[in-house]
Amino acid sequence: MSVSRFLPDFAPISPFSRLSESGILDSGASPMSDEAVIEALRYMMLTRVFDDKATSMQRQGRFGTFSSVRGQEASVVGAATALDPTKDWIVPQYREFPALIRHGYPIENFALYFMGNPKGGTIPPEVNMLPMQISLAAQIPQATGLAWGLKMQGGDGVVITFFGDGASSEGDFHESLNLAGIMKAPVIFFLQNNGWAISTPRENQTAARSFAERALGYGVEGVIVDGNDLLAVHEVTTQAVAKARAGGGPTLIESVTYRTGAHNTADDPTRYVDQQELEKWQQKDPVERIKNYLRSRGIWNETLEQEMLDSCAAQIDTAMEIARNTPLATSNAIFDHVYAEPPQRMLDQKSDWAHRNGGA
């Protein structure tokens, strides 16, 4: 009898894709209607406009440190558009602006959060999402429990959790995949492999050839997809959602993309990013790619693009105006919402604080 050996496999794999780099669809049917693609493109453009605006405000000291989505727009939007906001949940990291906005989180709240105003944390009651997570991977066990709980209570909602290649090195990721596999929890682990965790390259996170194949060790299905291809991301996520809804359990999706901007506004990537590699990925811009696809379908032109840009800019300006006009909280914002039933000791501190800082 021979020994069963599970050796790492290094045969090349290529991420699933539907569009060529120039935006030409393969011979199959599109997984998205033209209207759905245009709607998705609008979320991608909205993200660009927001990122540019927030970055320039940050430079002027009117916005906090934040991480742009640049380069990863198709990855985030392709995943988000596979969800039904009325019953599916998003458990985010911090680099998923368009997914949260599509799910119903107000842009002004997103902005307020990064302006450092506690009001930004407010999630409207009808929006199925957990707060953004800064502590890497901490959201992944929570997403797993949420999905498990939804299933236990007989609902057909599914949960998607976003995280990065870096976060996937944390124990929380591995423990969650293991549990989700055992419980057949309806959760999609959406790993955005953008090549970097601040300055740490993907090679320092795993010796495996892909992140997706780690799923195997936990009895979970893994998928690897071209994260700059909106149609492909949408298609594999839609499949994973359908499977989870039908009781088929979790999926780990590795979306292979690239962070073409800085890690965040405090980062200087020129210290560590290889310029040639960056340029190579800039050529694969996900927004250009989907526009080319629409052009190839004969339904995109300069006028439509300008109209879309203008409407995105107007939407972002309005939200930023609201955010800017929201007064920075009083000291009460430090004490409110800490407990359902606050201890008297803390309430005493609250009145001391209000008194000292000129009343609530």
Place this chain on the structure above:
Amino acid sequence: MIEAIRECLGQEMEADKRVVVIGEDVGVLGGVFRATDGLQARFGKERVVDMPLAEGVIVGSGIGLAMSGLRPVIELQFLGFGHQAFHQIGQQVARLRYRSQGRHSLPLVIRSPFGGGVRTPELHSDAFEAFYTHTPGLKVVAPATAYDAKGLLAAAMESDDPVLYLEPLKGYRLTKDEVPDERYTVPLGKLRVARAGTDVTLIAWSAAVNVAERAAEELFEQGISVEVLDLRSLNPLDIEGITESVVKTGRVAILHEAPLTGGFGSELIATIQQECFYNLEAPIIRITAPDTPYPLGGVEDLYIPDVDRVVAEVAALVKASA
């Protein structure tokens, strides 16, 4: 201060081949605050290692590296993410010597910036020192000046006990006192009298020392003479140094950024009342953050005790017992 830390790391690595630096982004980038800038270029990728993003394995493997004969210096990017490694720090690092009945030493230093005031994103800024002072077996130091940053780090690296070395996020670039080029140590467990005074002892550490000193200056104008103690080291604690000051002044105010309840201030009060009860002329006061989570950056100035608050509370203390 950041330069002092960097210089110390470089000198120690130069002097002792067993010193290795591991952490997130410590290599090419030189750390998000540049504390390790240039070290990888000088000492190579084997000794300055960009680790996978997992604090648990960073600290846990650091234990193993130390047991293999190396002297690891671990950078935790922010103390807020010490939680992810707490099972290794609290349960393992702190008690390896005891559990092996002295067989294993743990010459390990964990460096980590902590505290607020620089508008970091959420969950980065808590002052969690009390978690660690409540962890027997682990030494905890928290320099306030660049001079001490260099000397205490060298002492921590020399020590055969594990040391948590806390760096003030706020003081990183602000603090610019003179630092000698040559190697020196500042002993663990000796406080520094940052300013001599006679009416009241104001105890602080790390970034709060600067706030205390500025408050003392203002209080001086008001005719109140404040002695500012910079603890430098929370464990070991310089009880003698504290007692000496309290016996002289008879009044004590403790300033820390961490929340009130269960903060290290509580421990100081318990100790001081035991050592100097009959020298006290007034109840000891604490000037701290409230018992709430560290808020988002936009309101952190309301959370962290500032100079005005320290001046008002210390003045009230002195007046009430004059």
